[in-house]
Amino acid sequence: MLIPxxxxxxxxxxxxxxxxxxxxxxxxxxxxxxxxxxxxxGDFLSLAMYLCLAAFSYLAFDPYLASVIVIPCMAALGMGFxxxxxxxxxxxxxxxxxxxxxxxxxxxxxxxxxxxxxQPKRVPSVIEAKLLIVGDVVVRGPQLVALGVSVVLAxxxxxxxxxxxxxxxxxxVQQVPRAAALMGINVPRTRLITFALGFAVLAVAxxxxxxxxxxxxxxxxxxxxITLMVVVLGGLTNFVGVLLGGLLIGxxxxxxxxxxxxxxxxxxxxxxxxxxxxFRPKGLLGGAA
Amino acid sequence: xxxxxxxxxxxxxxxxxxxxxxxxAPLWMxxxxxxxxxxxxxxxxxxxxxxxxxGISGLLSLGxxxxxxxxxxxxxxxxxNLGINMWLGVVIxxxxxxxxxxxxxxxxxxxxxxxxxxxxxxxxxxxVFLLVVLGTDFLGGASGLILPNDTGNFLQFEFGGGRGYFYxxxxxxVFALLVxxxxxxxxxxxFLRCIRDNEDAxxxxxxxxxxxxxxxxxxxxxxxxxxxxxxxxxxxxxxPYLFAGLNLTIEVVLVATIGGLGTPFGPxxxxxxxxxxxxxxxxxxxxxxxxxxxxxYGALIVIxxxxxxxxxxxxxxxxxQRRRRRGEAAQEKPELQRGLKPPTPMED
Numbered sequence: 001m002l003i004p005x006x007x008x009x010x011x012x013x014x015x016x017x018x019x020x021x022x023x024x025x026x027x028x029x030x031x032x033x034x035x036x037x038x039x040x041x042g043d044f045l046s047l048a049m050y051l052c053l054a055a056f057s058y059l060a061f062d063p064y065l066a067s068v069i070v071i072p073c074m075a076a077l078g079m080g081f082x083x084x085x086x087x088x089x090x091x092x093x094x095x096x097x098x099x100x101x102x103x104x105x106x107x108x109x110x111x112x113x114x115x116x117x118x119q120p121k122r123v124p125s126v127i128e129a130k131l132l133i134v135g136d137v138v139v140r141g142p143q144l145v146a147l148g149v150s151v152v153l154a155x156x157x158x159x160x161x162x163x164x165x166x167x168x169x170x171x172x173v174q175q176v177p178r179a180a181a182l183m184g185i186n187v188p189r190t191r192l193i194t195f196a197l198g199f200a201v202l203a204v205a206x207x208x209x210x211x212x213x214x215x216x217x218x219x220x221x222x223x224x225x226i227t228l229m230v231v232v233l234g235g236l237t238n239f240v241g242v243l244l245g246g247l248l249i250g251x252x253x254x255x256x257x258x259x260x261x262x263x264x265x266x267x268x269x270x271x272x273x274x275x276x277x278x279f280r281p282k283g284l285l286g287g288a289a
Numbered sequence: 290x291x292x293x294x295x296x297x298x299x300x301x302x303x304x305x306x307x308x309x310x311x312x313x314a315p316l317w318m319x320x321x322x323x324x325x326x327x328x329x330x331x332x333x334x335x336x337x338x339x340x341x342x343x344g345i346s347g348l349l350s351l352g353x354x355x356x357x358x359x360x361x362x363x364x365x366x367x368x369x370n371l372g373i374n375m376w377l378g379v380v381i382x383x384x385x386x387x388x389x390x391x392x393x394x395x396x397x398x399x400x401x402x403x404x405x406x407x408x409x410x411x412x413x414x415x416x417v418f419l420l421v422v423l424g425t426d427f428l429g430g431a432s433g434l435i436l437p438n439d440t441g442n443f444l445q446f447e448f449g450g451g452r453g454y455f456y457x458x459x460x461x462x463v464f465a466l467l468v469x470x471x472x473x474x475x476x477x478x479x480f481l482r483c484i485r486d487n488e489d490a491x492x493x494x495x496x497x498x499x500x501x502x503x504x505x506x507x508x509x510x511x512x513x514x515x516x517x518x519x520x521x522x523x524x525x526x527x528x529p530y531l532f533a534g535l536n537l538t539i540e541v542v543l544v545a546t547i548g549g550l551g552t553p554f555g556p557x558x559x560x561x562x563x564x565x566x567x568x569x570x571x572x573x574x575x576x577x578x579x580x581x582x583x584x585x586y587g588a589l590i591v592i593x594x595x596x597x598x599x600x601x602x603x604x605x606x607x608x609x610q611r612r613r614r615r616g617e618a619a620q621e622k623p624e625l626q627r628g629l630k631p632p633t634p635m636e637d
Contacts, residue, residue, distance in 0.1 A: 088595055103594070106583050107591070221535055225416050
């Protein structure tokens with residue numbers, strides 16, 4: 001009885017963590033090239049989920065099919081976010097940028113409340129009820145898809161950042177923007193594309209999470225906090241660290257809910273975060289890779 | 290300098306006239322606007338309490354819901370579950386909040402986390418606090434607590450109807466503002482602003498960083514708890530999502546920033562303008578568009594940060610001073626010719 005339960009929890013945490021890692025990757029690449037920690041991240045994730053809902057209710061699209069609409073929309077939104085809100089802030093105090101993104105978070109959250117109402121909603125999917133049973137471990141269909149897509153996307157991102165000329169530009173902008181500009185890299189353009197990419201990754205995370213999940217306009221901040229924890233645990237710009245941070249938080253959430261009774265179970269991921277931040281302020285793997 | 294000296298301010302007639310008008314408000318205000326005024330004054334209290342940490346010390350705390358929640362929820366829980374008088378409960382909540390604030394400051398200092406991490410760690414603590422409240426039956430859990438009806442018994446922390454709460458919230462707001470002014474004009478205020486502007490330089494000239502930060506966070510926490518307890522008693526229903534949720538704090542932070550941080554007047558003016566505005570919108574359009582007022586706050590903060598990064602009040606003050614100086618310079622031309630330097634307007 002004990003070992004199957006343990007395995008089930010492990011798998012749940014792993015599946016959850018892979019999606020958290022993906023969410024956090026979107027934030028981490030944006031942070032890496034622009035130094036902006038986006039406190040509206042969770043609300044944009046929420047927005048992507050509501051776009052899936054809209055695609056379902058008006059066009060009867062399955063969330064996975066809706067990605068053809070949601071991903072381009074979110075990428076365009078990311079470009080607009082950079083061009084009109086982040087770019088004019090270059091050189092300003094970090095705390096002001098944080099407050100700007102908090103303002104945007106409030107706008108998105110209230111906009112969703114106005115457009116979709118305060119009742120929790122669900123977006124069904126065809127594979128929602130499909131189960132994969134291996135031994136004693138049961139995995140829901142959407143979670144399996146989420147794991148697969150997360151792994152593939154993370155590998156693609158890793159390869160494109162390390163092996164392509166675009167990736168080289170991104171890394172150059174991350175390290176020393178001025179030197180990158182002197183080497184002929186168009187820094188604003190690189191940042192613009194990275195914002196689009198970050199928001200597209202975020203949209204994918206939203207689509208992967210949404211099937212069968214109850215969504216609510218005020219959920220955004222909670223996702224922001226989780227994403228921030230994962231990114232900070234990962235050491236901010238260390239993308240492998242960020243994925244590991246996602247797994248750690250996902251596992252902590254799964255094990256906390258199953259094995260630790262009551263409140264302290266839900267609090268476990270936050271406690272782990274606070275402890276790691278106190279004793280390893282540079283993140284799990286320390287510093288940038 | 291933007292900081293008026295404390296005593297000159299008390300001697301000037303303006304605050305006394307404003308206070309007199311405010312005190313007479315229950316005589317001419319309709320109950321609907323009265324409730325808005327009460328809410329606004331509670332928000333002034335929250336904004337002033339937050340300003341001690343966020344404005345004067347420059348530490349972006351997103352975790353003040355811990356203190357507000359402790360004030361409202363713990364006080365009510367102690368009263369409902371153990372029958373502890375709410376006045377005593379308020380004292381307990383304030384002491385606990387001050388201690389928690391000091392501990393958070395200590396963690397921040399001990400581990401040298403820097404400004405952004407301060408925002409992150411307070412956010413994480415606030416989320417933990419909300420989860421703890423939601424999961425603890427003693428604190429009312431997810432369904433909240435309901436205080437008994439207000440019979441106006443002052444000894445039981447009851448203040449009667451609207452008028453009583455108006456004067457309560459007014460005196461708390463004035464008290465919080467006075468605490469701000471006292472801190473700003475005391476050595477502690479200079480130390481804190483010094484730390485805000487350059488921490489290393491502050492330490493180099495011998496300012497005790499740890500002590501200053503702990504004291505400011507403790508005062509801010511206790512003040513937030515005090516206002517939170519009063520707000521909770523006014524609301525009767527202690528909704529955990531309202532008092533321990535993050536939105537109240539973020540709303541206060543955004544409104545304060547729109548006004549302009551640094552002096553207490555920026556947050557004060559912005560709160561006095563925006564909260565009634567938001568409430569009127571909510572009163573008239575709340576049924577149709579429930580999130581409109583927070584949407585407008587969000588949009589305003591974005592516009593203010595992009596267009597006038599120092600906030601409404603400092604920008605307006607600068608504009609006014611520059612205008613006045615220009616007028617003076619035009620009048621005092623002969624003096625200028627005698628070799629006095631023309632006053633240079635503050636540019637930034």
